[in-house]
Amino acid sequence: MAYRLELPEKVSSIHNTFHIxxxxKCLSDESLVIPMKELQLDDKLNFVEEPVEVMDREIxxxxxxxxxxxxxRWNSKRGPEFTWEREDEIHAKYPHLFSIITSSSIKSRDEISVRGGDYNNP
Incomplete structure (x- = not known):
């Protein structure tokens, strides 16, 4: 037995027939429902999540x-999501994030070494 779904135009490239x-079984939680108009999908139908801010820095x-x-910190529809990423890769993809960072919010390696602390454990 198979089911054919009526999909919105935005995701019409998904095959709409599923074998049983x-x-x-899915127990729906209404608080987790995301309206279609809020979803951002790329051409391969993956969720598009953008970084919101840089929270911390380490070496x-x-x-x-x-x-x-x-x-x-990412704007994930699944709730708050934080990941550690290579700084050079994020800077190349999202340079606007680094214009937001102020020198007082993230300690530089020079600041830490001047104070005599270990860079990894300020």
């Missing part, structure tokens, strides 16, 4: 290199 073996120490990483 692919369906699973990841590897054996022979140091990699700057940042904690990013």
């Amino acid at each position: 073996s692919n369906l699973k 990841k120490q590897l054996k022979q290199s140091r990699i700057p990483i940042i904690k990013v």
Whole structure:
């Protein structure tokens, strides 16, 4: 047995017929429902989530290199979501985030070393 769904125009490229073996029981929670007009989908029908702000910054120490990483807050429809990302990759994709950062909000490596602290544990 199969079900054919009537999908909104925005997601019309999704195949609309599902075999019953692919369906699973779902107990709906009304607080988790997202209106279609609020969803942003790319051409492959993935959710588009944008970074909102940089929350923190660290240096990841590897054996022979140091990699700057940042904690990013995303505008996820699934609730607040934070991830650690490579600073250079986020800066390349979303340079506008770094114009928001003030020098007082994130400590530089020089500030920490002048105070005599460890950069990873200020």
